[in-house]
Each structure stands twice: as structure tokens, then as C-alpha cells.
Amino acid sequence: MDPPPPPQPPQFSLIPPSQIPPPQQNSNPNIQPDSIPNWDQNPNLTHYLDLSVPKKRRRGRSQRNSALFRSPLTLNASSNNDLSSYAITSSSSSAAVAPPVSFSSIRNPPPSLTQSSSAYDFSDEIIMINKEPKTEAMIALSAGFPADSLSEEEIETGVIPVIGGIEQDKTPTEPSKPGVIIIGAGLAGLAAARQLMRFGFKVTVLEGRKRAGGRVYTKKMEVGSRVGAVAELGGSVLTGTLGNPLGIVARQLGDVLHKVRDKCPLYSVDGKPVNPDMDMKVESAFNRLLDKASRLRQLMGEVSVDVSLGAALETFRQVYKDAVNDEEMKLFNWHLANLEYANAGLISHLSLAFWDQDDPYDMGGDHCFLPGGNGKLVQALAENVPIFYEKTVHTIRYGSDGVQVIAGSQVFEGDMALCTVPLGVLKKGSIKFIPELPQRKLDGIRRLGFGLLNKLCHSCWWSPVDCFSGR
Template sequence: MPIDIVQQDTIASHIKRQCSPQPSVIVIGAGISGIAAARRLYDASFKVTVLESRDRVGGRIHTDYSFDCPVDMGASWLHGVCNENPMAPLIRGLGLKLYRTSGDDSILYDHDLESYMLFNMDGHQVPPQMVTEVGDTFKRIMEETEKVRDDHPDDMSVHQAISIVLNRHSELRKQGLAHEVLQWYICRMEAWFAADADMLSLKTWDQANVLSGGHGLMVQGYDPVIKALAKDLDIRLNHRVIKISNGCNKAMVTVEDGRNFVADAVLVTVPVGVLQANLIEFIPKLPDWKVAAIKDLGVGNENKIALRFDKVFWPNVEFLGIVAPTSYACGYFLNLHKATGHPILVYMAAGRFACDLEKLSNESTVNFVMLQLKKMFPGASNPIQYLVSRWGSDPNSFGCYTYDLVGKPDDLYDRLRAPLGNLFFGGEAVCMDDHQGSVHGAYSAGIMAADNCHKYILEKQGHMENPPLVSVRHEILETTIPLQISRM
């Protein structure tokens, strides 16, 4: 019986697919966005090579084990402990535990107020009732900034909007210790964005699409997630990319020692700070609209100083805060002992203050932090070990995560994530649904870029039917096991 036309076309398509070379992709950056993209394409039988400038994987996720326990010196929270979080299947499948620091879905607070203890610069505890009352005032002030936004068509900074609110409503002004507590609340808000209030866009500061379920600290660190995604991938460490040349059919990537790598497509997931520093040459040059999008995005900075002690001498609360006359001078410690059982405090600094700390040596930084701690607890012992992050001056990052500058164009993120032929872009800055600055945002951006790259290459090879990408590894993890989250 003769073969009909449809059968002939099907057989021809099958033969063509079998004869087609294996699609190849180079992923630049082994942070979670890069390895999520690489994992996605590898599971789709693509030839994937990951080029990473550091001597480790993870990027701005870095779980340190030198304290004989995991300490995240970069990202450490899952923001949105719910099944809708794209990271949930992976975290569930790995059996990782989360410690709930807040059930509040607001971006004003990512930790519960009742687990704080605040002190003034003289070391006296702030009365809890005052903390609560000033917290209510702070909420009212931030709600009033919405009216300021409605009254002013042009964008302004959050700091300027707060000043307008306080001029309109003198009853919201605070004096003395209450003013210092208010500054501490502003400091906490600034820490969410890793930038000072005078840099934040009033138009968009509260428009983030925060997932439900509150915030969970990764008790075992993010390292198990990174290792699971990176398993079996071809990752080349200490490969600093200096040039990307892309043509119609192939792209070539040059690393610092002069070696070249060629593939069908390139997926760029390096931090925006690195792109802003022009450390990678693009041939042909990036179009002006792409360069402007990169330039118009703010890159925040947040650093951690982790201190390990021989014993616990502080109260059993999650956060210890220091109030001061300005938000710049406020500070806070995360108590890892409450969440993990290890005698560790982590001092956290954001914005300009984080940048200024990087100008000090590690020893001077620790001495400064210990001065703050000894104001609260005069009998505090000295740490037996310490770790200091320097994300702002790190040439592999030049900052932590992105935020919206005042006057940001509305189409900035669309231009950031837009591919250029066989050149695709991932990373936390280009994620959809306003999840910039989060691990799940970076992860989903990598998946999105991989899917777009997959579709592009298959269409170039003539495969018009484009089956959706489904990772076998992720299918296995799609279980009904709930996320393991608890609170002591």
C-alpha cells in the first residue's frame, strides 16, 4: 500500500530531526537564574555550557560552611511560602526546612514585630508599646504617600513623599526616642530594596506582586537547591566572559584567557551591575534602547557580617534592632540561633551604609559591629569566627539586586528582557510579575529565557511543532508534600 502524503511528511520531519545537529547554548553566569536555564535546556537534550567567572556556583547565593553549619551570606529567604512560588516544588522535593519569620505579605515588614527587641544608642531597650505605636504611625505615613503620588503626575523619591506627608500631617511627626524608632522602620523598608529612600521611586515602590504565605528563612541554606539544579551540568568555573559576538546562526563567547566558545545561542544571566560596568563587550554593540534600559535600573547593595560566638548571650528573639536619629545610623542583627540552634548573629546593612562599610577592612568592620552589639549587651563576648560580604565591590556582581529609580520608564523591564536574535537575557532583573530582587524571580527569569531560547532554536532548525518544555527532574518534584515550615 502506498504511503499517503501526510505519512511522507511525518517521516521526512522525523528523519530531518534525527539528522539535525544537537542544539547548543552557552549560558553566562552560574547563579540560580543561569543554572535554572541550563537545567531546563539540558533536560530538553540541548548541549549546554555554563561559563562562570567565580570559583563556585550560586552567584549572589552563597552558603558558607566555615562555621561548621550553613550560613547564607547572600540570599537566604524564600519570599512567598506557598505552592504558587515556582521554587516550591524543588524545595519540597529536596525536603528542605524553612523557618517562618513572618506571615505578613506586605513589603513593609518581612519579619514579625513581636519577635524584635529594639535598643537606643545608649543601650536602653525601647518600650514595646512605643515600637507598636510608632509602627502604626509608619503604616499611616506610607499610606498617605499614595495620595502624594496621586497629586503629583511626575515621579519623586519615597523620601521626598514622606517629607510632604509630614508637612501635611504634623500629628504624624515624632520627637525624641519615637522619632528614632520611626527612622528604624524606614531603615527596614530601605533594607527590603537594598537602597536608600531618596533613591526609590514613589511610583512603583509598593507595586510589587508579593506572593502569599509570608517569608521563610532557608534553615539549611540555599546551597542544596543550587547543587540539585547544577547536577550533571557542564559548568566551567573561573571562566570570565569578556566578549560576546553574535551573528544570524551562531554566537561566539570569548573568555579572559582568549579561548572562544561557539553555540547556536547565548543566554546572559550576569547581574545588571556587571552590565552597567561594561565588563562584557558585545559585537555588534547593544542597541541604544537596550543600553538605556540597563543604565536606567537601580542596583542596590546589602551586606552581612556573620559572627559566631562560643555561647549565646542575647535574648531569644529573631531580630535585635538599634534605633538612631537617622535611618542611615540604624542597624539590626538576625539571630540565627533561634532558627538553627547555632550561636550566630548576622548584622545586616543596606544602601549607602553597606557601601561605606565596604571601605573598611574586615577587622574594622567587625569592630564597628561589635561596638553596636556591646551597646545592647555590655558583657558580650568577642566572636570566635566572622564572615564579611562585599557585594557592592565584588567585580562579579557590583551590587545585590535591582530596584526602581525615580523616573524609571514604564517599558524598562520589557526592554531588559527582550532578546536580540540568538542573544537572550535572564537574571533577577528581567523576571515577570514584579518579582525583581527575589530568588524565585531570578529562577523564573532563567526558565523564561530558556523557553524562549528553546523555541527560537527549534524554529531556526525548521521544527514548526514546538512541544512545551517539561523537565523530568521537575516532574518528579511535583509532589503533594507540603513545604516544611515551622516557628519556634
């Protein structure tokens, strides 16, 4: 069999010089080449500009300052009484409480809110939450969990029934609200099931596999009668512990997270380490070009929507003559591939305007793993949750009179359904919705992308270890 052809470098259409406006052509005098515009300076930019400078996808851990998360001051009351919270409207010196707003409105403000000319920084309030135990815990959920320890409210809104020997489970013994059928027993389905049960809903979870956890699956690598190691065949690393609900669950379980080392050496195809000086040079150039792309986005405004990130980076690489020889270009392509891995898409398909729009919601802190595997989290979340395994759902009928969820020859009826299946299942059309989903949802399913990661796990012959994996 002939060996596969070597991978070809990505091809980009360079940006014509005529489309790169110089600073003096900037139509907004509030945007300067060396400044980052915010909502106060230019509220109209919120539709196509990120809330912060693009985060550089460096090797090792990534950290984000909570002060970069900005949200409008004015929030309207929501009619959703089940999932409601309170928005802080005061400065960091006081704690006035506004009418309830939906959690989703705080986390993802609609366009009517993002057009507000006022900007509000939640970072001071996040610090205040650590000091004021009576502050509504849902504010912490919306702006990111506090960085230090659990408060009473966080424990009560958590998912583990017992912590420190004190019973925290307040799930009603008899459901008092309508029935909800949850499709999928992954982390999303399990967390939703526990929260809805606490709200008094009657919950039934249908899972197609023989196990819970979905894309989180801890494989025990047994050596004789003992477990030599565990391998995460799915999600393995907690990418940031500040604001990460899984970090909260781990602390509730009393588990200690182990930090993933920052060092990430690169090796060439012959197995030799990459020259550290050249490695640092190319990495610095890559990060500098990302900064250049960010400045270009500011200057181009809405026009940057139609320009790809790949075209911008390649244009600047040629202009500034970075990564000119073969060895440097191989390293530069590694950074491009790492960027594509982080965004689950080709950079030639990523919009210069929107490629990093989710960065304000990234979680800061160290990247960590849980000794013994993330299966511990799944086991705790699934405790006392009614789950029907090997029930592969293929049809969901819904209407004003309730829902029918069909798995094989069985029909499950309820008042409403919550679908938490993976995006790939929805893309494949494995589940038929009657009536068909709204066009906006179908368009979202079609446009969203996801990445593929192959893992190789070797059986260990040495003494038991916490975790063993590679990719």
C-alpha cells in the same frame, strides 16, 4: 582617627500645596478617596498606578493575597513555540484553554494588553490548579505556584531529577536543538540550563568563580572536625513560600523549611530596647502615611510620576505632626531606611507613581530559611549540568551566524547566548558586547539599581545549629 560623622536625616523638597489637588478636583469620577480604582473603573490608570494598594514594608513577614494579582482577559497568541503556555479564559467553574501565549506575556503583559478594559482575576484559577491535575503547569508558573502540594505537572516542570524514588528526569540523551552558551552559574543560569536541556538544547555554562550559586553561597563554619553551623554569605531567606520556585525545589528535595519568627525588636544606640508603645505608635504612623501617599497618587494621576515618595511622606508627616520628637524621629527614620532597603534606592529617588509597581508579583506566605543552607538548592540545580569553572567572560560576539563567547584565551561558540551575570557586572562594563547592546537595554542597565547588604558572621562554639547569621 576621628569617628565618622553621624548620619544626616534625608532631605526632601516638600510638595507645594498647589500641587496637591483636593478630591473635588479629581478628573475621574470613578476614583473616590476611599476606594481603590481597578481596570474596570479606570483602565487608563494602569500605566502609572499599581495593581493594588502599596504594600507596607513592615518588619517581619509580609503576606500578599493572590486575589490582588489581576491580569487582562484577552491574551494574543505568541509565536514563541519553545516557552509557551495556555491562558485560562473561563470563569472558575470551567477550564477552557486559549491559544498558547508566551510565559513572559502572562507574567509581564505588554502595554497593548494592559490597556484592555476587561480585568481578570487569576486567584480563582490558582485555586482550581490545585484541584485539576491536568491544568497546564505553566499557568501556575505565571500566576504563582499553588500553595499546597506539588502536582504531577509541577514535578515534571521542576528541576530535581528524582523525587520520592520516582525518576522524573526527561532530559534527552542527545541534544536535538541548537547550542546555548549560558554565562553565569547562579540560580538563574542553573535553572535556565536545566530547562533548556529538558527542551533538547545543547547547553554549556561558563562560570567565573570556582563554585556555582552566584550570590547564594553557604559557608560551613567548621569547629574541629565537625560543622558547627552554616552561614549564608549571600541570599539567605526565602521571602514568601507561596509561589516561590525555591520553595518548590525544597519540597522536591524533601527538606522542611523553618519559619523566620515574626517578632523583630528594635534597640536604641545604647543597647536598650525601644519603648514598645512608642514603637507601635511610630510604626502605625508610618503605615498610615504610606496609605496617605497611595491616596495622593490616585488623585494626582500622571502628575505623580514627577513626585518622589520621600517628598510625599515628609509632607504628610509635617501636616499630621507625626514623629515630632527626637526619639520618634529616630524610629521613623529606621522605617524609611527599611523601605529604602526593600527598594534598593533612596526614597527621595523613588517615584510616587511607580515605587511599588512590583508588589503584585511578591510572594505571600511565611518567610523561611532552609536548615543546612541554601547550598543544598545550588547543589541540586547544578547536578549533571555541564559547567566550566573559572571562565571569566570578557567578550560576547553575536550575529546571525551564531555567537562567540570569549573567556581569557578560550573561545566558546554556539548558536545563541544567555547572559545571567549580576547587574553590577553589566553596569561596570566587564563584558564587551560586539555589536553593542541596543540602547534600550543599555538604558535599562543604567537606570536599574540594587542594594548593598553587609553581613557579619561569628564562629559558634556550641553544638551544631541549623543556621546562624546577622546583618
